[in-house]
Structures are given as C-alpha cells and as structure tokens.
Amino acid sequence: MAEPGAVDAYEAARLAFDLGRRVRELREQRGWNQTQLAHEAGMTQSAVARAGGTIPTLPVLVRLARALDAELDVKLTPKPAAAQRSVYLNPKASPTERQRRPR
Numbered sequence: 001m002a003e004p005g006a007v008d009a010y011e012a013a014r015l016a017f018d019l020g021r022r023v024r025e026l027r028e029q030r031g032w033n034q035t036q037l038a039h040e041a042g043m044t045q046s047a048v049a050r051a052g053g054t055i056p057t058l059p060v061l062v063r064l065a066r067a068l069d070a071e072l073d074v075k076l077t078p079k080p081a082a083a084q085r086s087v088y089l090n091p092k093a094s095p096t097e098r099q100r101r102p103r
Contacts, residue, residue: 012055015055016053016054016055019051019052019055019056019061020051020052020053023037023048023051023052023064023068024052026068026070027068030068034048034049037064037067037068040067040068041063041064041066041067042063042067043060043063043064047060048064051064058074061074
C-alpha cells in the first residue's frame with residue numbers, strides 16, 4: 001500500500017467491518033431485526049444500519065452495547081517493542097559486541 005494514508009484507511013475499514021459484524025451477530029442472537037435494535041437503543045433503523053457500515057461514534061456504541069446487554073471495551077494498547085522495530089543479534093559475537101543493533 002504505497003498511497004499515503006492507505007494503511008490507515010484499510011485499518012479503519014477493517015475496524016468498521018468487525019464492529020458491524022459483531023453488532024449484527026449480537027442482534028441476530030436475540031432474534032432482532034435492525035428496527036427492533038433501533039427501538040431498544042433509542043435510535044432510528046437507518047442509524048443502526050449506518051453504524052454497521054461506518055465507524056460509529058462512542059455514544060452510538062454505548063447505546064448499541066446497552067441495548068444488546070453487551071460490555072463495550074475500547075482499548076489503546078501499546079505494541080510490544082519487538083513489533084515496533086526489528087533488531088539484529090549476532091549470537092557468535094563476544095558479550096561486548098553482542099549489542100542489539102537495528103537492522
């Protein structure tokens with residue numbers, strides 16, 4: 001993905017898809033259609049439909065979670081240091097030479 005912002009756009013689309021899929025799964029487990037979920041969440045059916053195709057705002061997620069009797073868990077978790085940069089370690093080097101060097 002060479003285009004600037006393409007990775008961010010792809011991640012946003014993936015997140016929206018995953019959220020929409022999970023809301024649909026929980027709704028269908030209750031045997032509800034979008035209109036019934038909308039009624040329980042105090043929203044319109046079109047707002048529920050939009051939430052399934054875009055990244056909903058936190059207030060919308062809170063309303064949907066409450067209506068579905070689900071826990072909403074939003075995280076910002078730092079990536080492990082190893083995932084942030086790769087390092088090279090020469091196992092044959094002496095202890096003083098055996099320093100982690102970025103590749």
